[in-house]
Amino acid sequence: MTSITAIIADDEPLLRHHLDRSLAEVWPDLEIVASCSDGKQALESITLLKPDVVFLDIRMPELDGMAVANEIKQQSHQPLVVFVTAYDEYAINAFEQNAIDYLLKPLNESRLEACCTKIKQRFAHQPTQSATPDLSQLLSQLSQLPPLTPQYLTWIKASRGEDIHLISVDEVLYFKAEEKYVSIYTDDNSEYLIRTPLKELLMQLDPEHFWKIHRSTVVKVAAIEKVSKDFAGRMFVKMLGHKLPVSRAQQSLFKGM
Structure with a gap:
């Protein structure tokens, strides 16, 4: 039998990487032929x-995944x-009876292993059966689920010296990536450290309230006092005595402001 091929489609880079590595462990023979960061790319790769x-x-x-599945x-x-x-699980317990499976975030290895076993059995017993009936049923169930409310960070554990502090996200001015840490600067001019990588942290922050203005800097939008450019066209954000550079790639955030 030829190897079974798969595509991973998720807009979270860390989840794509984690799922890829986890699949390699629980199903070494599965061939991942593409890893996609959005639905359009996923549909093109599937086709x-x-x-x-x-x-x-x-x-x-x-x-979104629903639109891709319909296509x-x-x-x-x-x-x-x-x-x-x-x-x-409560919201999608009806999926348990469906031949097409689901995985919950954050991913659980034992659940992933069970999912892979189900897929292997499907191909072993019905290798040519169309997925259409199951897909139609699952899409119908998904369309009836209530909208998801994203859960963003509200508190952060950070260190200063030997002490651990609990900081409200509302008090944060900006985050700045250093060599091994991310520094947190608050509106009372205090500085704290965390070990969470900036990319991972950004995924947990409300994108309406925090913007990445540079590869090493994420700022609270409400704290921005003004945005200015120097004679060379370099853009800077000013907030409570701090002057932070904006990368050229991120200057579009401030168009029309």
């Missing part, structure tokens, strides 16, 4: 590469779809 399985995040930019239904080659979701 081109015709994988056997797609691990598909429900919430993605460009096209898959129209194709002659229809892969099995495993939805990756932040919905809790």
Whole structure:
């Protein structure tokens, strides 16, 4: 039997990386042929590469997982779809009876292993069966679920000297990545340290309230006093005595302000 191929589609880089590594451990023979960061890229890869399985995040930019799955239904080659979701088990307990599976965020290795076993059994007993009936049923169930309310950070544990402090996110002016740490600067001019990488931290912050203005800097939008440019066209954000550079790639954030 030829190897089973799969595509991973999720807009969170850390989750894509974690799922890829976890699949390599629980299912070494599975061939990951593409890793996609949005729904449009996922659909293009599915059409081109015709994988056997797609691990598909429900919430993605460009096209969400629901839209991608609906497009898959129209194709002659229809892969099995495993939805990756932040919905809790109570909300999606109806999926348990479905041949197409789901994975909850954060990923659990034993649950992933069970999912892979189910897929292997599906291919072993019904290698040519279309996924359409299951996919249609699952899409119908998904459409009836209530909207997800994102859960963002409200408190952060950070160190200063030998002490650990509990800081409200509302008190934060900006985060700045250093060599091994991320520094937190608060509105009372205090500085704290955390070990969480800036990329990972950014995923836990409300994007309406915090913007990444530089590869090493994330600021609280409400604390920005003004944005200015120097004679060379370099842009800076000023906030409570701090002057922070804005990378050229991020200057579009402030267009029209």
